[in-house]
Amino acid sequence: MAEIAAVEETFKRLQSHRGVLGVLVVNGDGIAIRSTFDNETTVAYAALVSGFTVKARRAVRQLDADNELRFLRIRSRKHEIMVAPEFERGEYALVVVQDPAAE
Amino acid sequence: MPAAPPRPELDDGEPTCLDVLSVAASAGSGAPSTASVGVATTPLQLRDAACQARERADAACEASASAAPAAAAAAGVQRQSGGGVATAAAGDPQLAAFLARVGPAMLDALELAPPALLQRWGGSGAGGGWGGEEPAAALLHTLQAFPEAAAAASARAGKHGASGRATSAPKPLVVTALTWNSTGNTLAAAFGRHAIAGWCSEPGALASWNLARGAAGAAAPDRLLRTDCCLTAAAFHPTEPALLAGGSFNGELLLWDLGRERELDAQAAKSDALGEARHREPVTALAWHFSPAEARRAGSSGGRGHLLLSLGADGRLLVWRAAGGKLDAPIRGFELRCPQPSLHSAATLPAGGTCLAIAGGSSRAPGGPLQLPAAGSGAAGAAFVGTEGGALLRCHLGDPGEDAAAGPQQRTTAAASASAASSGGGEGHLELRNPVKEAGYERAAGAVTGVAASPFLAQAVLASGADGCLRLFHALGRQPVLRVHAPGGAARGVEWSPSAPLVFVACGSDGAVRLYELGAAAGAGPRAPSGGGLLAPAATLQAGSAAAAGRAACAFNRAAPPLLATASGGEVRVWRLPGALAAEGAGADAAQRLARLVQLA
DSSP states (O other): OHHHHHHHHHHHHHHTSTTEEEEEEEOTTSOEEEESSOHHHHHHHHHHHHHHHHHHHHHHHHHOTTOOOOOEEEEOSSOEEEEEEOOSSTTOEEEEEEOTTOO | OOSOOSSOOOOTTTTHHHHHHHHHHHHOSSSOTHHHHHHHHHHHHHHHHHHTHHHHHHHHHHHHHHHSOSSSOTTSOOOOTTSOSOGGGGGOHHHHHHHHHHHHHHHHHHHHSOHHHHHHHHSSOTTSOSSSOOOOOEEEEEEESOHHHHHHHHTOOSOTGGGOGGGGSSSOOEEEEEEEOTTSOEEEEEEEOSOOOSOOOSOEEEEEEEGGGOSTTOSSOSEEEEESSOEEEEEEOSSOTTEEEEEETTSOEEEEETTSSSHHHHEEEEOOSSSSSSOSSOEEEEEEEEOHHHHHHHTTOTTTTEEEEEEETTSEEEEEOOTTSOOOSOSEEEEOEEEOTTSOTTOEEEOOEEEEEETTTTTSOTTSSOOOOOGGGSOTTEEEEEETTSOEEEEEOOOHHHHHHTOHHHHHHHHHHHHHHHTTOSOOOOOEEOOEEEOOSOOOSSOEEEEEEOSSOTTEEEEEETTSEEEEEETTOSSOSEEEEOSSSSEEEEEEOSSOTTEEEEEETTSEEEEEETHHHHHTOSSGGGGOOOOOOSEEEEOSOGGGOOSEEEEEOSSSTTEEEEEETTEEEEEEOOHHHHOSTTHHHHHHHHHHHHOOO
């Protein structure tokens, strides 16, 4: 139960940040295991972002085999997608979508 | 993935195509190319299969959702009210540990780029969202004064007579000046040439478009008035919508009343070509200036309080009483003389004027929403003149109170010249005074091509030089507060926005008009950006057709500030500026920021 509380608390802190539209955690198979988005958006983000993250990681590792992708920031005209992946243990990735135009 | 493979790993199985082709070629030594056609389709199908990453992921998502949470719908369409996708996984200690590790990093990342900062990265900021591009300026009209000439120019085969009189000129005329009338409905363009050697014997023209009539008929001008000589300047009267002054290459001043129907009648007046008090070289700039004394003299009738100032390349600055539609001899005359550093200290030479601006927003109607500077500020009523030699001059044009006090001599001169001009004589003697009060501003390396005084702050003076540098001066400071190096070579003119205090435009010699927004520079503190050159254009507009890109000209519509007219070559374009650059609302605050930016150190 303590773990659940910790997860909830982290999500709340991220979610309460100004401009944050949603938070989700994706596992190594591209499946969202936790999300604050609605189902459709969650599925789309989980599939697309995890695929992108794997490719980005492959690029990093091909440039230098000892290197590792730590963080990914995708800025688009409307949003910013921030991805904090973790490949060593469990292969989860934390994804935060932000709308910086929001006050 | 323990170690990198020796060969770069290419994804999606692309190279199979090449391999199979080579096999087909070697196998089918006797058979022609039918085998290779059959092979080529196979890799295409393979790629389709590989492209379905998204569907595969969806399927995986459904499978896991149905496998992990027993409560979730197995069909994959999960309608969970709690917002989570797989709540059963929330108790996963692995997830909690992961979030404990990664969560702080994500919070740091969020702190690292607060929205305001992102907005600044995105662009010039004001209201355009963070996404970078402002909504671009919208092109409303493309206007051609000589549509048939433009068509003929594109297909010119030496048969000039065939397509009518407009092609009688060997080269198409280009726009030399643009001006909007006081209602903001009519745009006029003066047509002439920029590079004329010697005497100008070719006809020019003045074209006007009434844009309020709708876009349908806007391509061809409503009025097209031919002149004997190339026009070099034009300026609408600031309050009388139909009254338009023009200056020609041979120094003549013309006055049109566009309200008159017939072309012959439209020309209301013309300066005396033989009088002594006239320009002997091209008229380079025209400006209407409101004079309180003149208004008193003329009584309360309409726009009679405005005097017409004309600047010539001969260094003369003449003041005309033209508001009534008549153009007698000038009532005052000046000759620009600035000290030459190379000559004896007392010697001065006349300096050819190229551009003129009057501080205090002379072109606005009196009583408009304009705060005139305090009387002692040194900028009120001052005229700024750029010269061919690169000097920027602050001139005092004898305010009318002083004029009255100057004694009977001046007044009788004016009266005599007026009567002499009416009788057709050339006797009008005019004393040419030197109006220069300050000539020590930092010089441009080349001619000063444009000067503009801010309508919001009389002390803020912009000058553009043929060296491509835009300089922002405080009227009392000799060193520029800000230097902006415009891309595209020599700058050909500069103008402040009439509505947004921090916005100005610069015309390039490459056919582009660039809009600048001083917001970033103003935010950085008063003296910080003086090293300058870092201000990038907020928008770049192609002023005319790309085929005939040349020296650009532009004019803001003062009645409807989002409208900007630009011209390059023979084509005139009318743009609607995006809200951030038109900025009708943010006047007072932005004016204060401009004041802070140009304040003296």
